[in-house]
Amino acid sequence: MGKAARDWAQIYSIYGLDDWHTPIFLLIHAIFFSVLSVLFLLYFEPTCYFLQHFLPGPSAARFAAGFTGSVTALSAVCLFFAAGNIFYSSVSLHWEMAQRMVNAVTDWSTVKHALDLGCGRGILLNAVALQLKKSGSSGRVVGLHPTPIRSLTTLRTAGHEGVQEYVTCRAGDPRTLPFSDNYFDVVASAAFVHKVGKEFGQKTAAAAAERMRVLGEVVRVLKPGGVGVVWDLVHVPEYVKRLHELKMEDIRVSERVTAFMVSSHVVSFSKPSQHFVGSNEVRLDWRLNNLC
Ligand SMILES: C[S@@+](CC[C@H](N)C(=O)[O-])C[C@H]1O[C@@H](n2cnc3c(N)ncnc32)[C@H](O)[C@@H]1O
Numbered sequence: 409m410g411k412a413a414r415d416w417a418q419i420y421s422i423y424g425l426d427d428w429h430t431p432i433f434l435l436i437h438a439i440f441f442s443v444l445s446v447l448f449l450l451y452f453e454p455t456c457y458f459l460q461h462f463l464p465g466p467s468a469a470r471f472a473a474g475f476t477g478s479v480t481a482l483s484a485v486c487l488f489f490a491a492g493n494i495f496y497s498s499v500s501l502h503w504e505m506a507q508r509m510v511n512a513v514t515d516w517s518t519v520k521h522a523l524d525l526g527c528g529r530g531i532l533l534n535a536v537a538l539q540l541k542k543s544g545s546s547g548r549v550v551g552l553h554p555t556p557i558r559s560l561t562t563l564r565t566a567g568h569e570g571v572q573e574y575v576t577c578r579a580g581d582p583r584t585l586p587f588s589d590n591y592f593d594v595v596a597s598a599a600f601v602h603k604v605g606k607e608f609g610q611k612t613a614a615a616a617a618e619r620m621r622v623l624g625e626v627v628r629v630l631k632p633g634g635v636g637v638v639w640d641l642v643h644v645p646e647y648v649k650r651l652h653e654l655k656m657e658d659i660r661v662s663e664r665v666t667a668f669m670v671s672s673h674v675v676s677f678s679k680p681s682q683h684f685v686g687s688n689e690v691r692l693d694w695r696l697n698n699l700c
Contacts, residue, residue: 416500422568423529425498431491438487441480448477490669497667502598505665505674506535509596509637512660512676516543519593525582525626526600527551530562530575536596537571547593551577552585583618585625595626596637599667601647610642619643623650630679637676644673651677 425431448455452473459469509532513519516539524533533551540547551562556579566575580586582604602610605618626636636656638647644661651659662674 414503416496416503419503419531420499422565423499423531425495426528427498431494431498434487434491434494438484438491441484441487445477445481445484448473448480452477493666493669497669501665501667502531503535505639505667505672506532506598508662508674509598509639509676510535510539512637512674513539513594513635516540516547517545519545519547521592522547522549522594522596523585523587523592523629524549524551525585525595525597525622526603527553527562527577528558528598528600530565532596532598533562533575533577534566534569534571536594537566537574538569540574541571548574548576550587551575552580552582553577554581555579583621583625585629587629589628590631590634591629593631593634594637595630595634597626598639599641599672601638601640602643616643616646619646620650623647624654627651627654627656627679632679632681634679635676636679637674639672639674641668641670641672644675647675651675655680 455473455477456466456469459472460466463469463472510516519540522536522540524530524536527533530551533549536549540549551559553559553562559577559579562577563572563575566572578586582600601619601622604622605615608614608618623638626638630636638644640647648659648661656677657680659675659677664671664673666672
């Protein structure tokens with residue numbers, strides 16, 4: 409698998425964790441529940457004796473103590489698993505998925521402008537930059553992030569990967585991208601679009617409209633013939649539906665990959681060179697202004 413099999417410790421030392429609060433929170437709770445279940449095991453008889461004061465008979469007390477101890481131990485296992493999965497998803501899997509996304513573009517040598525939407529720490533951004541470097545392209549990749557504070561950290565990771573001359577970063581709203589129409593040869597985004605609009609609640613129509621707006625922007629800034637590659641959690645089927653509505657071509661969806669404890673897919677597509685509706689040629693409204 410080449411680069412996909414890169415050592416996780418190396419990836420972690422360069423990129424760290426995007427959201428370290430979640431695995432740490434889960435880990436602390438896992439340790440707490442583990443200690444609790446060991447205490448249940450060590451002090452099983454005294455616990456049964458104590459519970460007898462509240463329950464009818466010793467067998468009910470033994471059942472309650474055994475049941476509580478088992479649930480506590482099971483919770484600890486689940487919490488350890490969740491913390492491990494989130495750590496794995498943020499580091500090794502994230503790197504592997506970035507390689508997959510890069511491989512979805514057949515010819516990087518002709519790519520002049522690429523965009524990574526929601527570049528975060530820059531795992532995908534640098535994977536694209538490494539590919540541009542490898543293919544001898546004179547192309548550059550822009551990493552866009554909603555907050556400006558990220559740029560310095562992201563550029564530092566590009567420096568660690570030796571691709572700083574291929575990378576620029578800028579802040580901007582993914583719902584109104586600060587780029588002209590038909591500009592990029594490739595637009596990619598990893599584990600980001602689902603975050604947009606989450607302030608409305610992940611499952612609300614308002615959040616879905618925000619995600620669709622982002623997708624519309626991706627399509628707008630893509631050159632005709634350009635390639636879009638989106639790896640995201642949970643909502644990919646809705647992106648696929650929208651891409652079909654927008655008459656994108658060559659839409660491919662990867663098999664399901666469990667990431668961050670939920671299902672994820674990579675969807676790739678290309679923007680048609682021309683778009684026809686009915687007898688007259690009509691340019692599609694990529695901006696999706698009609699959504700809100
Ligand atoms: C999993 S990371 C993306 C990683 C990046 N694409 C990469 O390949 O390294 C998700 C990013 O979304 C940002 N984010 C979190 N909540 C957000 C929100 N409500 N709207 C937009 N971005 C958000 C976080 O700062 C984080 O950097």
